Amino acid sequence: MEFKFTTENIEKVNKEISKYPTKLPAVMGILYIAQEQNGWISMEVIKEISNILEVTEEEVFGVVTFYTMYHQKPMGKYHIQVCTNVSCMLRGGYEIWNSMKDKIGIGNLGVTEDQKFSLEEVECMGSCGTAPMLAINEDYYENLDKEKALQIIESLK
Amino acid sequence: MTMEKIVLPDIENLHQLDVYLKNGGYSAAQKAFSLTSDEIIDQVKKSGLRGRGGAAFSAGIKWSFMPKSNDKPKYLCINGDESEPGSFKDRQVFEFNPHQLIEGTIISCFAIGAKVSYVYIRGEYHKWIKLFQKALDDAYANNFVGEGMKQKFGTDFSCDIYIHKGAGAYICGEETSLMNSIEGKRGYPRIKPPFPAQSGLWGNPTTINNVETITNIPPIINKGWEWFASIGEPKHPGTILFGISGHVNKPGVYELPSGTLLTELIFNYAGGVPGNKKVKCVIPGGSSMPPLRGDQIEGIKMDAESLKIAGSAIGTGGVIVMDEDTDLVKVLARIAKFYYHESCGQCTPCREGTGWMLKLLNRIVRGEGSKKDVDLLISVANNIDGNTVCALGEAAAWPVKFMIQRFRDEFDARVKDEIMIPVLNKVHSMRKTANPLSPVQN
Numbered sequence: 014m015e016f017k018f019t020t021e022n023i024e025k026v027n028k029e030i031s032k033y034p035t036k037l038p039a040v041m042g043i044l045y046i047a048q049e050q051n052g053w054i055s056m057e058v059i060k061e062i063s064n065i066l067e068v069t070e071e072e073v074f075g076v077v078t079f080y081t082m083y084h085q086k087p088m089g090k091y092h093i094q095v096c097t098n099v100s101c102m103l104r105g106g107y108e109i110w111n112s113m114k115d116k117i118g119i120g121n122l123g124v125t126e127d128q129k130f131s132l133e134e135v136e137c138m139g140s141c142g143t144a145p146m147l148a149i150n151e152d153y154y155e156n157l158d159k160e161k162a163l164q165i166i167e168s169l170k
Numbered sequence: 171m172t173m174e175k176i177v178l179p180d181i182e183n184l185h186q187l188d189v190y191l192k193n194g195g196y197s198a199a200q201k202a203f204s205l206t207s208d209e210i211i212d213q214v215k216k217s218g219l220r221g222r223g224g225a226a227f228s229a230g231i232k233w234s235f236m237p238k239s240n241d242k243p244k245y246l247c248i249n250g251d252e253s254e255p256g257s258f259k260d261r262q263v264f265e266f267n268p269h270q271l272i273e274g275t276i277i278s279c280f281a282i283g284a285k286v287s288y289v290y291i292r293g294e295y296h297k298w299i300k301l302f303q304k305a306l307d308d309a310y311a312n313n314f315v316g317e318g319m320k321q322k323f324g325t326d327f328s329c330d331i332y333i334h335k336g337a338g339a340y341i342c343g344e345e346t347s348l349m350n351s352i353e354g355k356r357g358y359p360r361i362k363p364p365f366p367a368q369s370g371l372w373g374n375p376t377t378i379n380n381v382e383t384i385t386n387i388p389p390i391i392n393k394g395w396e397w398f399a400s401i402g403e404p405k406h407p408g409t410i411l412f413g414i415s416g417h418v419n420k421p422g423v424y425e426l427p428s429g430t431l432l433t434e435l436i437f438n439y440a441g442g443v444p445g446n447k448k449v450k451c452v453i454p455g456g457s458s459m460p461p462l463r464g465d466q467i468e469g470i471k472m473d474a475e476s477l478k479i480a481g482s483a484i485g486t487g488g489v490i491v492m493d494e495d496t497d498l499v500k501v502l503a504r505i506a507k508f509y510y511h512e513s514c515g516q517c518t519p520c521r522e523g524t525g526w527m528l529k530l531l532n533r534i535v536r537g538e539g540s541k542k543d544v545d546l547l548i549s550v551a552n553n554i555d556g557n558t559v560c561a562l563g564e565a566a567a568w569p570v571k572f573m574i575q576r577f578r579d580e581f582d583a584r585v586k587d588e589i590m591i592p593v594l595n596k597v598h599s600m601r602k603t604a605n606p607l608s609p610v611q612n
């Protein structure tokens with residue numbers, strides 16, 4: 014399926030490009046705009062961005078695969094990211110991670126059939142002082158324990 | 171004792187422009203424009219300000235590496251990638267004192283002759299990017315940044331500040347990787363030399379400084395280098411944002427003079443260890459720094475020089491505390507997993523070595539390790555250390571080397587003298603040299 018940016022997003026794309034002396038650097042910001050519109054980075058998205066930036070598809074694809082925050086497949090409506098790095102681990106990060114896997118019934122980078130949830134074990138999110146934590150899409154939930162984490166998931170519609 | 175706070179003062183709503191202005195905001199920039207760039211660089215040099223991003227290099231000396239000629243555009247990159255496990259201080263600046271960072275950026279741009287600055291913020295910090303963008307928009311709207319600043323400050327200098335959002339890669343905190351990432355490429359570190367001051371962004375002279383480093387600049391200009399140099403330890407003066415996490419009662423960010431005792435930080439500020447348990451291990455500066463034994467932290471001061479003497483390093487000032495019940499083998503395996511995941515794969519010792527260390531540690535965690543494995547771990551770490559393009563190699567090797575060296579008993583207790591591993595290939599196993607690392611399925 015062909016991918017085109019919405020008129021509103023084209024404006025945002027141009028704003029990204031205006032930040033740099035050449036076009037390529039805008040690729041990271043534009044990928045975010047595309048991901049927000051499309052949900053994930055498909056080959057069609059890559060093609061369209063390479064056209065806009067006048068670079069090869071490979072250059073765009075290389076960026077997509079280097080950075081973990083660009084999704085190469087559709088993820089859940091709620092993308093749940095649990096940190097298990099040291100500071101979180103010391104305060105129960107793995108209990109939360111395991112309870113999420115059990116509750117939602119998928120593993121790392123899995124997506125539920127109804128596309129409601131996806132799950133990711135992430136590295137330190139910069140919330141070590143408020144550990145353990147998880148993030149849902151863009152929002153951080155900090156100072157958790159297993160019960161609180163489960164409550165948050167249950168409250169998601 | 172009243173403690174002076176430089177980077178995160180206790181002023182309510184300081185993140186708002188009007189509050190910041192009421193408290194003397196942007197007066198340091200005004201003052202800076204009455205000085206020459208050499209005078210500013212000289213003051214920053216004399217202040218003794220050292221980088222807060224990990225290497226603790228003198229900020230003033232770094233700035234003085236920038237060429238004076240103007241034949242090429244110059245750039246300033248502010249490093250807010252903040253992905254070192256145990257570090258969570260720069261986000262406090264974005265949230266609570268963004269204008270001081272903006273003001274520091276303007277002054278720094280003026281000092282090194284940069285017309286453009288990119289503030290690189292890790293992608294996961296969506297919230298903090300929005301908060302910082304809001305402050306930046308306000309600063310633009312009120313002519314503290316951009317073309318309008320010429321008139322505002324009565325100077326012929328102006329600069330622009332842009333946010334570049336990362337997308338989940340620890341390595342992009344490394345300064346040359348960060349520049350590749352800003353250029354819209356895969357975040358592979360570059361070989362040095364050439365150093366960024368010679369050839370950085372798009373081959374132009376570039377300076378990279380940490381968020382906290384730059385936020386220190388306005389007070390230094392306002393109050394003078396003598397004032398700054400008199401705070402804390404003379405060789406590493408000023409305050410440091412210590413982020414303390416793990417097994418403490420009150421984890422969080424504490425801004426304290428450099429040289430504050432580690433025990434003071436843990437037991438006084440962070441409220442001690444839950445259940446009054448003993449401290450087994452402390453990592454004093456983010457997960458890349460050599461871990462210290464809990465029974466040897468008495469008297470250790472938190473500054474670059476003192477920690478070097480104590481056998482570790484200040485790093486990002488992210489202190490991770492582990493109590494007596496902590497399974498250090500598991501902790502080290504988790505740290506190893508991080509570096510394995512984050513290695514960019516450019517150099518063989520780092521790409522392969524991080525994988526080997528992880529496999530070995532996981533095997534020890536599973537109770538299937540042998541004494542030889544512990545020695546092999548140290549050998550792999552030694553082979554990474556010093557043999558890579560960037561310092562992620564050391565960052566991966568140090569925790570392994572020093573954790574094992576300092577807690578050898580914990581590792582030895584978890585391994586057997588010899589182990590039998592079921593191997594499908596009989597001939598291979600009979601050769602005795604065989605010690606396959608990957609879990610073998612039979």
Ligand SMILES: Cc1cc2nc3c(=O)[nH]c(=O)nc-3n(C[C@H](O)[C@H](O)[C@H](O)COP(=O)(O)O)c2cc1C
Binds near residue numbers: 222224249251560
């Ligand atoms: C693997 C790796 C990751 C790093 N991550 C960061 C980071 O997230 N933030 C940072 O300021 N410096 C980081 N650094 C250090 C930077 O390379 C650089 O030294 C620093 O940003 C310079 O700023 P400063 O002199 O103000 O400390 C990292 C270094 C390495 C090797």
Ligand code: SF4
Binds near residue numbers: 358516560
């Ligand atoms: S040391 Fe590791 S992270 Fe750094 S350039 Fe080499 S492979 Fe990449």
Ligand code: FES
Binds near residue numbers: 140141
């Ligand atoms: S270790 Fe989990 S947020 Fe830092």
